[in-house]
Amino acid sequence: MRPSLQRSRLRNRRLSNLRQRRQQHLLDVKVRSRKATQHRNRRFLVLFSKLALVIALGAGIYLGAREGARRFFLENPDYQLRTIAVQTDGMLPREQILQTADLHESENIFRVNLASVHDQLQQLPQVDEVQVVRKLPGEIDIKITERKPIAWITGESQIADPFASEAAFLVDARGVLMKEKKLLPEYLGLPLILGCASESIEAGKVVESFEAKAALELLRMSTRSFMQTRFQIREIDVSKGFCLLVTDKNHTRVTFGFDNLEAALQRLEQFLIYSEDSRRELATVNLLVQRNIPVTFTKPAAEVINETIKPEEAPRIMKAIPVHPLPKTPSPSIKLHASPSPAPVPHTVPAEQGRKN
Numbered sequence: 001m002r003p004s005l006q007r008s009r010l011r012n013r014r015l016s017n018l019r020q021r022r023q024q025h026l027l028d029v030k031v032r033s034r035k036a037t038q039h040r041n042r043r044f045l046v047l048f049s050k051l052a053l054v055i056a057l058g059a060g061i062y063l064g065a066r067e068g069a070r071r072f073f074l075e076n077p078d079y080q081l082r083t084i085a086v087q088t089d090g091m092l093p094r095e096q097i098l099q100t101a102d103l104h105e106s107e108n109i110f111r112v113n114l115a116s117v118h119d120q121l122q123q124l125p126q127v128d129e130v131q132v133v134r135k136l137p138g139e140i141d142i143k144i145t146e147r148k149p150i151a152w153i154t155g156e157s158q159i160a161d162p163f164a165s166e167a168a169f170l171v172d173a174r175g176v177l178m179k180e181k182k183l184l185p186e187y188l189g190l191p192l193i194l195g196c197a198s199e200s201i202e203a204g205k206v207v208e209s210f211e212a213k214a215a216l217e218l219l220r221m222s223t224r225s226f227m228q229t230r231f232q233i234r235e236i237d238v239s240k241g242f243c244l245l246v247t248d249k250n251h252t253r254v255t256f257g258f259d260n261l262e263a264a265l266q267r268l269e270q271f272l273i274y275s276e277d278s279r280r281e282l283a284t285v286n287l288l289v290q291r292n293i294p295v296t297f298t299k300p301a302a303e304v305i306n307e308t309i310k311p312e313e314a315p316r317i318m319k320a321i322p323v324h325p326l327p328k329t330p331s332p333s334i335k336l337h338a339s340p341s342p343a344p345v346p347h348t349v350p351a352e353q354g355r356k357n
Helices: 003-012 018-074 094-101 114-122 185-189 210-221 225-230 261-278 301-308 351-356
Strands: 083-088 127-135 139-146 149-154 168-172 192-194 233-237 244-248 253-256 282-286 295-297 318-322 346-350
Touching (some): 192 210, 225 261
Parallel strands (some): 083 139, 192 233
Antiparallel strands (some): 149 168
16 A cells, blocks of 8 residues: 555544544644734734834824924015004004014014914903904904993992092993093093992903993993983992982983883883973982882972072162262352362262261
8 A cells, every 4th residue: 555545544544542632632723823823913013014104104294394384484584574453443552452462573474373362452451352364474463343431430429520530440331341541531421330339340350240230231221312312321329229320411310220121211201201391300200119100390490590589578779969968059149269179979878867967
């Protein structure tokens, strides 16, 4: 028999010994596990090589882009900041705006952080809205909308002149407090909110008290066409704590509650129409009452004048008489050579004394 055939038969022959069969199975398992480990290591090496290649490629692109940006943009003299255009609708000076924004000419325009400039300018108490635009190659435009004050506010109960007082601050419709370095003449006619003792009044803060917010809301509502011409608020006293005591330009005192200001203004409008039709001026109106509202009217001017000037019951009658009695008239035949005496000087004396003389 051929040797190859004999070997194949021996391989195909079943092992009769159990121990031999187990040893043969363990050898097969070891061979398979070693191959699987080698295959796993090969896959991990390929994956790691790909990941390292991607990281190296990304780092190369980042460093190349950074170097290109530095050479072509950040260090390029064509992109130097040459013009800073500032536009504002108020009295905020240009120097203060540039100093707050920390902007300087001749610096690179791409190194300017527009978001930081916007946030720094927005912190100014006078600024309401800010727009910052970068225009290549070397210009930055800043447009500022300043806050419009609508009233003076103070914690004092009485103040003579808010224009010259250090305790009075300007406030806009949103309740932001301001302290202007340069006061405009139109600020003189702004209404005054008094008695905000519980409010922390500092420039840049927002009013938080319920009374101050109600006063600002009343000022906003009173700017309607009819109310603005007939009822112009000059002073709002919030020190009472339960009402708003309002005085207008005609010295009419109106008491408002904190609630339903719109309905209270409508009732006040009816009283103003009635006073115009009857040609009488309102003195006081208490709008805290829903029905049977207490109203008083001012006295007419003629009645006030008559009460002020009271004529005497029996006026004294004055009569002019000479101081010395007049001489008798000489006859025509007598000639007087002496110089004539000076004419007597009359003066005013009471009638009773003249009769006695």
